[in-house]
Amino acid sequence: MTPSKQPERRLIASNKKARHEYTVLRTYEAGIVLVGTEVKSLREGRASLVDAFAHERDGEIMLYGLHIAEYTYGTWTNHAPRRTRKLLLHRSEIKRILETVREGGLTMVPLSMYFDNGYAKVELAVARGKRTYDKRQTMAERDANREIARELGRHLKGHPRRP
Incomplete structure (x- = not known):
């Protein structure tokens, strides 16, 4: 095949x-x-x-x-x-x-x-x-999602949480 x-x-x-x-x-x-x-x-x-x-x-x-x-x-x-x-x-x-x-x-x-x-x-x-505030909101959401992914990666690798 x-x-x-x-x-x-x-x-x-x-x-x-x-x-x-x-x-x-x-x-x-x-x-x-x-x-x-x-x-x-x-x-x-x-x-x-x-x-x-x-x-x-x-x-x-x-x-x-x-x-x-x-x-x-x-x-x-x-x-x-x-x-x-x-x-x-x-x-x-x-x-x-x-x-x-x-x-x-x-x-x-x-x-x-x-x-x-x-x-x-x-x-x-x-x-x-x-609008300008929409762009700021989109950037804030993207930064928050990036931080969540970073913390999740640290947690899965067994690294302690950063202060």
Whole structure:
């Protein structure tokens, strides 16, 4: 019996700041329309999601601000690093996302970009912006959980509790 083939998923870039700045309500996986030199540059891992966001244009969802560095060995056919790129989603998903976003106070933020079986994908989140006190509360919870895990580890290893 042959072992089942696991889907190959290779991370290109992630937007760590997005999880700090936004409360993620729902995530979607979307394909992305790219040109040849963009794919080659992504295979080298040269992308940044820091300033990227998604927005609706003509009934389709477009990704703005995604930086894919020019391909080093490219010629005059190289791509523009920050061009607007179309996201590939089913019509029903687009409709559902846009209805949710139009409720107010919500936005579309890319969380990560990866290759899935050779296809470039973007993990798109419908999110609500966090207020400053929400960010402080999240950081406090994370610190408390880290301290609990540390104490539990000490206890399991038989080390005495620190004063």
